[in-house]
Structure formats: C-alpha cells, structure tokens
Amino acid sequence: MRRSLPHRTGPARAVDYGDRVKIALMDSGIGLLPAAAAVRRLRPDADLVLSSDPDGMPWGPRTPDDVTERALTVARAAVAHAPDALIIACNTASVHALPALRAELEPAIPVIGTVPAIKPASAGGGPVAIWATPATTGSPYQRALIRDFADSVAVTEVPCPGLADAVQWADEDAIDRAVAAAAALTPRDVRAVVLGCTHYELVAERIRAAVGRSVPLHGSADAVAAQALRRLGELPAPDAAPSSRLTVLLSGRDEVLPAQAAHYAEGRLLRTVSSAH
Incomplete structure (x- = not known):
C-alpha cells in the first residue's frame, strides 16, 4: 500500500492510494511532453493522463485569473480519471494557479508545480541566461527566483516571443527564427541557459546549437517527474x-496525441503507449 507525502505547506497527513500508479500532467498544450516522457523513463509502468487546453491556448497572454480558471478546468478533467498525482507541466500555470490547484486537490491528490531551474543553473557560477515567454520575462515571480537563487551571479533574462507557439504547431521555420532571435540576445559568455518554458525543452538541441554546444541547458522535466514519485513515496523503476x-x-475531450507530438522525440516515445479511456 503506497502512501503519498504531503506538500510541506499542506496538511501533515498521508493518503493511501493502493497499488496502482497513475500520474496526470497538465499544460496549455504539448509542453507537457518532456515531463511525461521523463515520468515514462523513470516509471514505464505508470499509467499516464495528459490533459491540455488547445481551445484556450496560449495561456501566456491571459490574465492571472483567467489562467487560474482555465488551469482548474484542465486539472478537473484530469482528476476525473483518478490519478495518484498531478504535475503542472507549465510554468505559466505554476506561477498563477498553483495555490488554487493545491487548495482544491490536496491532500487527496499531490500537485507538483514546475519552477525554472535557476538554482542548479546558477550553482556553477554565472553568467546565466533565462529563456522564457515575454509574459514571464521580467515578472515579479521570475525576479524573485533570481533574487533567491542567483543573487550572486550575472543573469540575463531573454524573452522568446513566438517560440512556444512555434513549438506547439511544429512550425520549423518559426522555431528557427525564434531561436535565432533569442540566441542573439544571449550573451556569448553565458555558462548556463535556463529553459523557462516547458515547450522549449522539446527543441533543446536547436537551442544548444544556437548558443553553443558546450553551454549546459537546464530544464525542469526530470526534476518534476522525480518529485512526483517522491510525493507518492515511489522509487524509480526504469526496468x-x-x-x-x-x-x-x-x-476535456478524450482524444489521441496531437499530430504535432510526433515531430518531437518525447512525443514519439509516448506514442508507443496505447490510447486508453
């Protein structure tokens, strides 16, 4: 019998879930694929629920209240399938909707948010660049993370207009233009680049080529997948x-993976799993 571990700010009691492992992930679009693939690598035996909002995306330009409302709707659709944990595989939703989602769902369902990997990127010293959506770049949320975790290093915030949308629709030319524009704003001496939007992890190799293959990229997918297992008291079992x-x-509609998912390695990995409703 597995027992979930409460979030450190939540009630100090565990919840019994039985023997199954089912993890839900939510995002505005296919930005949830990197975290879903990370879960799949750590626990290939886990059932997956992928809940996104193509009718309402992009979420970035929306007001915080609107993002919260749409995130709650997407989360409720996922929760109807009785997952053991919910990963918010979206930086925008984590910024604006995490408290509301935790208030509604925990402690029954652990909710794991996505935070840009500023702390590990800064651990080796700067300079560091943070690639993020225009709405997140310069936001109080991101500035607070920089102050808390990268105060002693030089940080450049790099807005990436259009990149998330280009990745969502697998628009090769638009991806190349957006990556090139962001790379031009990235100082040549950076020692690490933080991918501050989950969509960006799908084109990590293109970003790496643009900023220099020796520059480490720091995404969040592996960390949130591992945190979901920790919250459930589960160990990785890659075999x-x-x-x-x-x-x-x-x-909210039962569908199959969008065709654009097949353009990315993470999507192709998940396509090896059969659809089940």
Whole structure:
C-alpha cells in the first residue's frame, strides 16, 4: 500500500492510494511532453493522463485569473480519471494557479508545480541566461527566483516571443527564427541557459546549437517527474514492464496525441503507449 507525502505547506497527513500508479500532467498544450516522457523513463509502468487546453491556448497572454480558471478546468478533467498525482507541466500555470490547484486537490491528490531551474543553473557560477515567454520575462515571480537563487551571479533574462507557439504547431521555420532571435540576445559568455518554458525543452538541441554546444541547458522535466514519485513515496523503476494505458484529454475531450507530438522525440516515445479511456 503506497502512501503519498504531503506538500510541506499542506496538511501533515498521508493518503493511501493502493497499488496502482497513475500520474496526470497538465499544460496549455504539448509542453507537457518532456515531463511525461521523463515520468515514462523513470516509471514505464505508470499509467499516464495528459490533459491540455488547445481551445484556450496560449495561456501566456491571459490574465492571472483567467489562467487560474482555465488551469482548474484542465486539472478537473484530469482528476476525473483518478490519478495518484498531478504535475503542472507549465510554468505559466505554476506561477498563477498553483495555490488554487493545491487548495482544491490536496491532500487527496499531490500537485507538483514546475519552477525554472535557476538554482542548479546558477550553482556553477554565472553568467546565466533565462529563456522564457515575454509574459514571464521580467515578472515579479521570475525576479524573485533570481533574487533567491542567483543573487550572486550575472543573469540575463531573454524573452522568446513566438517560440512556444512555434513549438506547439511544429512550425520549423518559426522555431528557427525564434531561436535565432533569442540566441542573439544571449550573451556569448553565458555558462548556463535556463529553459523557462516547458515547450522549449522539446527543441533543446536547436537551442544548444544556437548558443553553443558546450553551454549546459537546464530544464525542469526530470526534476518534476522525480518529485512526483517522491510525493507518492515511489522509487524509480526504469526496468519495469511498460504500461499500455495513456489517456489524452484535449480541452476535456478524450482524444489521441496531437499530430504535432510526433515531430518531437518525447512525443514519439509516448506514442508507443496505447490510447486508453
């Protein structure tokens, strides 16, 4: 019998879930693929629920209240499939909706947010660049993370207009233009680049080529996948027999993975899992 571990700010009691492992992930779009693939690598036996909002994306330009409302709707669609944990695989939703999601769902369902990997990127010293959406760049949220975790290093905030949308629609030319524009704003002496939007991890190799292959890129997918297992009191089991169950929800509708997912390695990995509703 597994027991989830409460969030450190939540009630100090555990919840019994039985023997199954089902993890839900939510995002405005296919930005949830890197974290879902990371879960799949750590626990190939986990059932997955992928809930996104193609009807309402992009979330970045929306007001905080609107983001919270849409995030709650997407989360509720996922929760209807009885997951053991919910990963908010979206920086924008984590910024604006994490408190509301935790208030509604915990302690019954652990909620794991996504935070830009500023702390580990800064650990080796600067300079550091943070690639993020225009809405996140310069935001009080990001500035607070810089102050808390990178106060002693030089940090350049790099807005990446259009990159998330280009990745969402697998628009090769638009991806190249957006990556090139962001690379031009990135100081040549940076020692690390933080990928501050989950969509960006899908084109990490293109970003690496643009900023220099010797520059480490720091995403959040592996960390949030590992945190989800910790919250459930589970250990990684990469050799476990794969689960054949994948539920895909697009604005609440039972669907299959969007065609654009096949353009990315993470999406192709998940396509090996059969659709199940």
